[in-house]
Amino acid sequence: xxxxxxxxxxxxxxxxxWQMAFQIMQxxxxxAPVWFMRLCRILAGVIGGFVVSYSAMTLASLxxxxxxMDKIEAVHLSLLCGPPLFLFLMIWVAATRHVLKVxxxxxxxxxxxxxxxxxxxxx
Amino acid sequence: xxxxxxxxxxxxxxxTWLGVAFSSVLFAAFWTGTLTIFDYEIDQWMAxxxxxxxxxxxxxxxxxMPILHRDDLSNQARVVVITPTPRKPxxxxxxxxxxxVENTYYNPLTGEAVELTDTLGxxxxxxxxxxxxxxxxxxIGDWIVACASMGMLALIVSxxxxxxxxxxxxxxxRPRKASRRSLLDLHNLTAMVAxxxxxxxxxxxxxxxxxxxxxxxxxxxxxxxxxxxxxxTGFMRPEASGTPGAVPRSVDAYIAQAEAIWTQRYNRxxxxxxxxxxxxxxxxxxxxxxxxxxxxxxxxxxxxINFDPQTDKIVSTFDPGPFKKSVSWxxxxxxxxxxxIAVRWLFFASGLAGSAMIATGLMFWxxxxxxxxxxxxxxRVVRALTIGSVTGLIGASGAFLVVNRLLSADAAAFxxxxxxxxxxxxxxxWIAAFLHGAxxxxxxxxxxxxxxxxxxxxAAILNWVTTGDHIIRSLTTPHLLPIxxxxxxxxxxxxxxxxAALSLGHNNGPKARILSPGSSALTRAGxx
Numbered sequence: 167x168x169x170x171x172x173x174x175x176x177x178x179x180x181x182x183x184w185q186m187a188f189q190i191m192q193x194x195x196x197x198a199p200v201w202f203m204r205l206c207r208i209l210a211g212v213i214g215g216f217v218v219s220y221s222a223m224t225l226a227s228l229x230x231x232x233x234x235m236d237k238i239e240a241v242h243l244s245l246l247c248g249p250p251l252f253l254f255l256m257i258w259v260a261a262t263r264h265v266l267k268v269x270x271x272x273x274x275x276x277x278x279x280x281x282x283x284x285x286x287x288x289x
Numbered sequence: 290x291x292x293x294x295x296x297x298x299x300x301x302x303x304x305t306w307l308g309v310a311f312s313s314v315l316f317a318a319f320w321t322g323t324l325t326i327f328d329y330e331i332d333q334w335m336a337x338x339x340x341x342x343x344x345x346x347x348x349x350x351x352x353x354m355p356i357l358h359r360d361d362l363s364n365q366a367r368v369v370v371i372t373p374t375p376r377k378p379x380x381x382x383x384x385x386x387x388x389x390v391e392n393t394y395y396n397p398l399t400g401e402a403v404e405l406t407d408t409l410g411x412x413x414x415x416x417x418x419x420x421x422x423x424x425x426x427x428x429i430g431d432w433i434v435a436c437a438s439m440g441m442l443a444l445i446v447s448x449x450x451x452x453x454x455x456x457x458x459x460x461x462x463r464p465r466k467a468s469r470r471s472l473l474d475l476h477n478l479t480a481m482v483a484x485x486x487x488x489x490x491x492x493x494x495x496x497x498x499x500x501x502x503x504x505x506x507x508x509x510x511x512x513x514x515x516x517x518x519x520x521x522t523g524f525m526r527p528e529a530s531g532t533p534g535a536v537p538r539s540v541d542a543y544i545a546q547a548e549a550i551w552t553q554r555y556n557r558x559x560x561x562x563x564x565x566x567x568x569x570x571x572x573x574x575x576x577x578x579x580x581x582x583x584x585x586x587x588x589x590x591x592x593x594i595n596f597d598p599q600t601d602k603i604v605s606t607f608d609p610g611p612f613k614k615s616v617s618w619x620x621x622x623x624x625x626x627x628x629x630i631a632v633r634w635l636f637f638a639s640g641l642a643g644s645a646m647i648a649t650g651l652m653f654w655x656x657x658x659x660x661x662x663x664x665x666x667x668x669r670v671v672r673a674l675t676i677g678s679v680t681g682l683i684g685a686s687g688a689f690l691v692v693n694r695l696l697s698a699d700a701a702a703f704x705x706x707x708x709x710x711x712x713x714x715x716x717x718x719w720i721a722a723f724l725h726g727a728x729x730x731x732x733x734x735x736x737x738x739x740x741x742x743x744x745x746x747x748a749a750i751l752n753w754v755t756t757g758d759h760i761i762r763s764l765t766t767p768h769l770l771p772i773x774x775x776x777x778x779x780x781x782x783x784x785x786x787x788x789a790a791l792s793l794g795h796n797n798g799p800k801a802r803i804l805s806p807g808s809s810a811l812t813r814a815g816x817x
Binding site for chain 1 (some may be wrong): 295296299300302303306307310436439442443446447492495496499502503505506507509510511518521522609610611612613615616
């Protein structure tokens with residue numbers, strides 16, 4: 167089955183049945199207002215981007231310190247990398263045609279990274 | 290990576306909707322941030338007692354020693370000394386004891402305490418508004434501004450993708466074209482001219498408040514203990530023991546020792562600008578000497594040295610490594626407390642360009658919406674919000690300055706002191722600007738621009754009348770040059786607001802009515 171691309175560059179291409187299930191969850195298929203879908207994407211980018219980048223920064227500062235780097239330096243290197251990662255994720259969520267893959271990826275990373283950070287041996 | 294039409298489309302809606310969502314907050318942060326570049330100059334303008342000749346690098350002991358030997362200080366008292374600089378002529382001493390905070394200013398030449406006009410000024414009004422919108426509950430204002438900052442970075446990236454002719458944008462401004470076309474030109478031009486600073490400010494702003502937004506990243510390697518993290522950066526906070534100890538014999542000796550160490554280390558002259566004395570007269574007392582905002586270096590927080598007053602020996606030092614220095618550089622570039630006046634003016638111009646970029650983007654969107662949305666109530670509400678956010682905020686800033694010069698020294702009303710009355714005036718004028726926008730609709734642009742022009746001229750005249758420091762006198766007296774700068778900027782702003790009022794009045798006239806929604810220029814502009 168082929169799904170027409172939405173006005174803002176949404177999903178297109180052939181979809182399997184499980185992909186269809188997720189496709190239905192996309193608001194244009196339900197005739198949801200375009201502004202609502204846009205708002206959802208922005209919110210997903212901001213919240214997902216924040217959770218993933220914050221967790222990644224924390225994990226990076228822990229792992230760099232554990233690897234022997236000066237702790238203050240590890241913290242500040244991680245801080246320098248965090249906002250660009252956050253920005254990249256926001257743009258990616260906004261621009262991607264693969265809403266499903268990116269969404270699942272960000273949710274997975276958002277769940278796994280904080281768990282990994284909490285399990286990391288404190289140094 | 291190939292930039293497809295779909296990608297540009299998605300960047301276009303991201304640019305539009307992030308802009309719509311955050312423009313008002315971004316304008317507020319950019320406008321007050323731009324004013325904050327000259328925060329101490331605004332303080333001098335609003336509290337004329339600051340306008341004195343100063344002594345840089347003079348002795349601290351004659352002023353601080355009597356305070357440290359005061360009988361009423363407990364052994365938990367903390368005394369902070371902020372040394373004078375060319376921008377801050379007075380020495381400031383903050384005493385914090387049993388929850389009570391005292392701020393006292395001293396003339397470094399005479400050693401006498403100076404009673405200041407009761408005002409929040411630039412440092413205590415515009416600066417907190419810039420980063421937290423004065424919303425202190427759970428630091429919600431800081432979070433809103435941080436979200437807007439990330440939005441700004443995304444706006445810049447998406448803007449770069451949707452504008453295909455970046456170099457052409459740099460040289461294109463057609464003020465005589467239809468208002469929406471010229472708005473878009475001005476939006477592109479102001480974005481491109483100061484692009485590096487548009488990236489620098491939001492990024493560094495987020496890093497400055499990293500302890501609010503990313504606290505775990507900082508404390509995770511320190512077993513999630515903030516005190517341990519602070520100790521590692523030289524900011525230990527010793528607990529008072531209750532056992533009497535020595536009061537520092539000479540703060541100047543500590544300053545001289547620290548400056549000698551830093552001068553040798555960084556191979557350039559170093560000056561201490563802040564001294565913290567913890568637990569005065571206690572056995573667990575500590576003196577922290579900081580190079581917080583070096584005058585000859587962009588980076589902030591270049592070094593911390595802690596002394597033990599019992600032995601006069603160094604307890605600990607902290608010197609930043611490369612990554613900490615990078616963050617410190619971004620911090621220093623954002624707060625701009627260094628001494629280079631030319632760079633500060635360039636950043637001020639960049640800040641104004643950023644404010645103009647946000648305002649023109651918002652105005653362009655509004656004008657595009659007006660043509661699509663036939664509901665007059667929607668149009669009026671959206672336009673009123675835009676007018677209040679842009680010209681309303683500028684007008685409120687002008688009113689804040691004017692009322693500062695009009696209120697008497699002991700002014701009080703409704704249980705509010707002088708400083709609070711100034712803040713109330715700011716917010717009253719701002720709210721009134723929104724209401725005025727709702728009532729007068731498009732005409733409010735012009736009327737508020739004229740109001741800004743009048744406020745600018747009135748502020749400069751009132752400064753002359755109430756202090757005697759007219760522009761000629763300020764320009765010819767070295768220590769009054771910051772006041773001359775303030776007055777000239779106020780008059781230039783008044784001129785710019787008058788020009789904007791005339792232009793807006795012209796565009797609201799017959800020419801705008803001739804252009805139909807289907808005209809090619811407007812169609813192209815509206816499709817952006």
